[in-house]
Amino acid sequence: MFKTIWFxxxxxxxNSGVSKHRGVVRLWSNAAEGAVAPPADCSITxxxxxxxxxxxxxxxxxSEPLLSSQYIISHVLGEKTLECVQxxxxxxxxxxxxxxxxxxxxxxxxxxxxxxxxxxxxxxxDLTLKMRPPVFIPRPETEELVSLVLEDSRLIQGESxxxxxxxxxxxxxxxxxxxxxxxxxxxxxxxxxxQSQTAVCLTMENAxxxxxxxxxxxxxxxxxxxxxxILSKCNPVDFLxxxxxxxxxxxxxxxxxxxxxxxxxxxxxxxxxGLSVIRPILALSSKLLTPRGRVYLEVAPCHPxxxxxxxxxxxxxxLYLETRCDLTNRPRFCILQKKGEDG
Amino acid sequence: xxxxxxxxxxxxAGRQLxxxxxxxxxxxxxxxxxPAIHRTVNSTIPHAQRAFHASQxxxxxxxxxxEEIFNKKALHDxxxxxxxxxxxxxxxxxxxxxxxxxxxxxxxxxxxxxLGPLVQKIKELEEKQKELEDTLDLLKDNDPELHExxxxxxxxxxxxxxxxxxxxLSLLIPEEESDMSxxxxxxxxxxxxxxxxxxxxxxxxxxxxxxxxxxWGFDILEVMSSELGGIRRAAASISGPFSYKxxxxxxxxxRVQRVPKTESKGRIHTSTxxxxxxxxxxxxxxxxxxxxLRIETKRASGAGGQHVNTTDSAVRIxxxxxxxxxxxQQERSQIKNKETAMTLLRAKLFSARLEEETSKxxxxxxxxxxxxxxxxxxxxYNFSQDRITDHRIGKTVHDVHGxxxxxxxxxxxxxxxxxxxEQESLMDILQxxxxxx
Numbered sequence: 001m002f003k004t005i006w007f008x009x010x011x012x013x014x015n016s017g018v019s020k021h022r023g024v025v026r027l028w029s030n031a032a033e034g035a036v037a038p039p040a041d042c043s044i045t046x047x048x049x050x051x052x053x054x055x056x057x058x059x060x061x062x063s064e065p066l067l068s069s070q071y072i073i074s075h076v077l078g079e080k081t082l083e084c085v086q087x088x089x090x091x092x093x094x095x096x097x098x099x100x101x102x103x104x105x106x107x108x109x110x111x112x113x114x115x116x117x118x119x120x121x122x123x124x125x126d127l128t129l130k131m132r133p134p135v136f137i138p139r140p141e142t143e144e145l146v147s148l149v150l151e152d153s154r155l156i157q158g159e160s161x162x163x164x165x166x167x168x169x170x171x172x173x174x175x176x177x178x179x180x181x182x183x184x185x186x187x188x189x190x191x192x193x194x195q196s197q198t199a200v201c202l203t204m205e206n207a208x209x210x211x212x213x214x215x216x217x218x219x220x221x222x223x224x225x226x227x228x229x230i231l232s233k234c235n236p237v238d239f240l241x242x243x244x245x246x247x248x249x250x251x252x253x254x255x256x257x258x259x260x261x262x263x264x265x266x267x268x269x270x271x272x273x274g275l276s277v278i279r280p281i282l283a284l285s286s287k288l289l290t291p292r293g294r295v296y297l298e299v300a301p302c303h304p305x306x307x308x309x310x311x312x313x314x315x316x317x318x319l320y321l322e323t324r325c326d327l328t329n330r331p332r333f334c335i336l337q338k339k340g341e342d343g
Numbered sequence: 344x345x346x347x348x349x350x351x352x353x354x355x356a357g358r359q360l361x362x363x364x365x366x367x368x369x370x371x372x373x374x375x376x377x378p379a380i381h382r383t384v385n386s387t388i389p390h391a392q393r394a395f396h397a398s399q400x401x402x403x404x405x406x407x408x409x410e411e412i413f414n415k416k417a418l419h420d421x422x423x424x425x426x427x428x429x430x431x432x433x434x435x436x437x438x439x440x441x442x443x444x445x446x447x448x449x450x451x452x453x454x455x456x457x458l459g460p461l462v463q464k465i466k467e468l469e470e471k472q473k474e475l476e477d478t479l480d481l482l483k484d485n486d487p488e489l490h491e492x493x494x495x496x497x498x499x500x501x502x503x504x505x506x507x508x509x510x511x512l513s514l515l516i517p518e519e520e521s522d523m524s525x526x527x528x529x530x531x532x533x534x535x536x537x538x539x540x541x542x543x544x545x546x547x548x549x550x551x552x553x554x555x556x557x558x559w560g561f562d563i564l565e566v567m568s569s570e571l572g573g574i575r576r577a578a579a580s581i582s583g584p585f586s587y588k589x590x591x592x593x594x595x596x597x598r599v600q601r602v603p604k605t606e607s608k609g610r611i612h613t614s615t616x617x618x619x620x621x622x623x624x625x626x627x628x629x630x631x632x633x634x635x636l637r638i639e640t641k642r643a644s645g646a647g648g649q650h651v652n653t654t655d656s657a658v659r660i661x662x663x664x665x666x667x668x669x670x671x672q673q674e675r676s677q678i679k680n681k682e683t684a685m686t687l688l689r690a691k692l693f694s695a696r697l698e699e700e701t702s703k704x705x706x707x708x709x710x711x712x713x714x715x716x717x718x719x720x721x722x723x724y725n726f727s728q729d730r731i732t733d734h735r736i737g738k739t740v741h742d743v744h745g746x747x748x749x750x751x752x753x754x755x756x757x758x759x760x761x762x763x764x765e766q767e768s769l770m771d772i773l774q775x776x777x778x779x780x
Contacts, residue, residue: 067654071675083673087568115654123675140640140656140677141648147678247649258652268649300648327638327658327681328647 044099047090049073050082053106060110063256068115069106075119076101080128112257124176127183129206131174135199136267138176141326142243145298145333146180148324149241152294164189168234168288170223170242170281171195173267175203175216177241182212189215191234195222196264224280236290243298244277246270274300278307282336286317289338294321301330311336407766409508417773422465422511429458461514468507475500516768521697524622525582526590527564527690532575533596535614538603540573542724543616545747546597547577550590550618552749559583564683565673571605580623580686587622592710592735592760594620595719601726611727619717621690622697629693636688637661640677660684667691709735710764731756736763 044052050069057065070082076098079085094102108118116122116131123129124138125146131137165188169178172192182188194200200220207213221230223244247268252260259268270276278297285295295318299307304323311320319337326332412418432451478500481493528550532543554561560582567575581590598615606612641655657672658680669688671680711719722733724743731746732739738759746752 064654071654080675081673083566086572087570088572091570114652116652123679125676125678136649137652139648139651140642143676143678243649245649251646251650255650256652263652298648301646326647327640327677328642330647332648 042099043093045091045093046073046077046085046098049094049099049102050090053102056106057109062109062112063258064115068109071115072105072109072118073102075121076105080123112261114258114262117262125180125183127176127179127206127210129174129176129179130202130209132198132202133262134264134267135196135202136173136263138174139243141332142176142298143180144324144326145241145243145296146177146184148333148335149181149239149296150184152239165239166234166237167191168230168237168240169193170240170284171199171244171267171277172203172218173199173243175206175218177243178203178216179206179210179212181241182207182215183210190217191237192216192218193221193223193230194218195220195266199264199267223277223284227280227284230284231287235288237288237293238290239294239296240281240285240289241296242281244270244281246274246278246298246300246303248272248274248300270300273306274303275306275310278303279310282307282311282315282318285336286315286338291338291340293338295334295336295338297334297336298332299334301332304331304334307334307336409505409512412512412766412769413508415773418769421515421773425458426462426465428454429462432458461511464507464511464514468504468511471500471504471507475504512765512769515772516765519588519701521622522585522588524587524624524693525580526587526623527578527580527621527687528590529578529619529621530574530576531617531619532569532573533615533617535599535603535612537569537571537573537605538599538612539614539616540569540575541571541604542573542597542599542614543577544568544572544574546616546618547574547579549747549749549753550581550593551579553590553753554581554583554586556750556754557583557586557589559586564687565671578687580690582623587620589757589761591620591622592721592757592764593618594717595711595721596717598720598723599726600723615720617717621694623686623690624693629689629696631662631689631692635663637663638681656680658684660688662688662692665692665695667695708764708767710760710767711735733760736760 050066050073053073054066054069057068062068074080074082074085076094077085077089105118109115113133114137116137117133120131121128122131122137125143129138165185167178167181167188167190169181169190169192172178172194175192178190178192182190192203194203197220200218203216203218204213207216207218219230219233221233223230245266245268247255247270249269249272252265252269255268270278278299281297282295285293289295297307308320308323311318317339319339321335321337323331324333324335432454436448436451436455475497478493478496481489482497484490484493530543530547530550532539535542551561560580562580562582564578564580566577569575596615596617598613600611600613602609603612603614637660639659639661641653641657642651645651654675656675656677657670658677659668659670660681661668667688669684669691671683671687673683674680719735721735722731724731724746726743729743730739730741731743733756736759738756740746740752740756742752746756
């Protein structure tokens with residue numbers, strides 16, 4: 001640890017001409033615990049702070065050290081990404097408040113807290129959403145899941161006689177999927193469920209911030225235990241969408257610390273085969289969907305053939321339409337359809 | 344008298360049109376003002392003289408007035424030829440309709456519909472000109488009332504003739520498919536360090552204002568700024584009617600001569616920046632097969648999905664057949680970065696394809712488009728002498744600050760360039776016609 005302090009002293013001294021060593025020593029003494037006081041009489045520019053913290057993160061084995069540092073400091077400066085910050089601004093000395101904020105937030109990152117929780121927000125498609133631990137942080141793949149729905153022209157164009165379209169989201173988390181859909185489909189009404197109270201609250205908070213609360217109902221319900229309640233409250237829906245927990249239990253222990261320590265495990269763990277939540281969702285869909293209504297699921301790459309087989313053997317009311325890949329070409333999305341009256 | 348010619352690329356008719364005296368003995372050692380042609384000429388004739396610079400533009404070509412254009416024999420011949428074509432099509436359709444096969448009939452009908460409007464306008468023009476002659480006769484009369492009437496008639500005739508001539512020219516000059524496109528504007532700082540980057544920012548702002556001036560959309564795709572508030576590189580998507588048509592001749596190297604902000608001793612520096620204009624195709628007109636793309640993101644390793652939490656949303660797209668690359672990391676949302684990268688890629692691919700198609704047509708032109716003109720110094724902005732010179736057409740205007748506002752002054756220059764380009768197109772047509780005879 002002393003090596004750390006010594007190194008950082010040298011760094012600050014070299015880069016910004018800081019004269020008060022003592023302040024800096026005090027600063028780093030609690031580094032390992034994560035709670036750090038900002039240097040008292042230290043003047044540092046944004047650029048220097050970024051470099052400084054990037055190196056500090058690296059020393060502590062924090063993943064994506066430079067990006068973490070850039071996102072946090074850009075956020076403190078009121079921007080989303082470093083590219084958005086005026087270059088001039090980066091060479092300005094941080095104000096006292098900014099400096100304190102940077103130190104406070106970066107210290108949190110030292111505890112392996114994901115950047116999205118540190119800055120308490122993240123972007124999903126066109127929206128900026130509030131993030132709060134342990135509510136699951138939306139992944140980029142899920143942005144593509146929403147695209148799949150939007151590609152279905154039956155839902156977007158035409159249908160002029162339909163004044164409202166109804167959708168059920170299982171496991172809404174921060175509300176990313178529901179709110180994106182509401183944002184893009186004006187005639188959509190969404191029923192969103194989650195078995196976590198924190199998630200339900202966060203979804204509602206995000207809905208209110210985006211002005212989408214009128215077409216959204218959020219319920220604290222568990223798709224496994226409360227299937228009957230769901231049926232009575234939400235029946236029928238035109239399509240169902242979900243990014244359910246799909247990790248295999250055995251893979252849970254290989255997760256990075258950021259996820260294990262801060263995100264809700266029940267939003268990730270799909271049981272032995274990863275299908276413990278997917279199965280009840282499929283069972284529910286055949287009862288809940290209008291004829292030819294669709295199910296859009298995000299799954300693990302190994303799931304599509306298993307799900308296909310499952311449908312054929314155990315759920316005769318559903319038809320497996322197709323598997324779609326994500327940007328990295330991994331099979332990621334399953335699209336199913338409830339058979340029409342004609343079978 | 345300066346004797347200038349454009350080397351071998353112009354036909355005899357072309358040179359006649361430009362009213363330039365040509366001596367056969369000096370066609371080889373040509374002294375060219377136009378840098379593009381100079382290069383071609385120079386490469387084959389090693390001892391050709393250097394192009395002289397455009398600080399005092401030699402008026403080799405200028406924009407010909409409507410009257411000058413219509414005085415050209417070549418134009419008259421061309422119009423006559425079109426009329427003859429029209430008449431012969433008409434005749435063949437009327438008399439041989441029984442003996443000709445469907446294909447022939449179809450071709451003739453098509454020609455008629457294409458030539459019809461042109462021939463109509465030619466007839467109208469001839470009528471108006473006859474009318475004008477008659478009116479001019481009346482003017483010889485001494486009766487004051489009649490005189491007044493004749494004067495106003497004359498004015499009306501002249502206006503109508505001008506209008507008809509413009510319409511005929513528009514019918515002659517072909518529409519380019521890409522003129523209807525939107526575009527991607529790319530600016531890159533060139534030689535001159537910080538000063539070049541500051542100048543790049545000013546030019547970027549100029550086009551931003553120009554877009555607003557025309558009510559076009561201006562979406563910034565990426566900006567890499569410099570320490571002093573300049574721009575290293577930036578790209579914007581501009582959308583609106585005729586946006587590409589108007590901006591396509593802005594591509595090339597823009598040069599600034601002034602005392603930089605960073606200069607302590609008051610010396611004048613020359614810095615450069617490059618503008619690239621990439622037409623943006625519509626979805627329908629230009630499709631890229633997903634199979635040809637390799638999309639690279641940081642989530643490639645491991646299982647991805649719920650398994651990984653990362654904040655690296657940069658996207659890089661490679662078009663495998665051509666090796667063209669576009670990337671973006673402007674946003675926190677990966678899908679938005681992907682969309683921006685795709686926009687950039689489509690623009691690059693489309694403009695490359697467009698260039699292939701038009702390169703032959705634009706070979707001998709002064710106004711180049713696409714990457715052919717990319718390294719051409721097209722314009723100099725001289726602050727101390729307060730003037731802007733476009734080197735391709737030898738036009739100088741004043742009020743640099745006003746010009747950089749990106750409003751009327753820039754619009755004027757652009758209209759001038761457009762007219763020049765239309766004229767070059769017209770000369771090409773007449774030339775082709777001449778060569779084919």
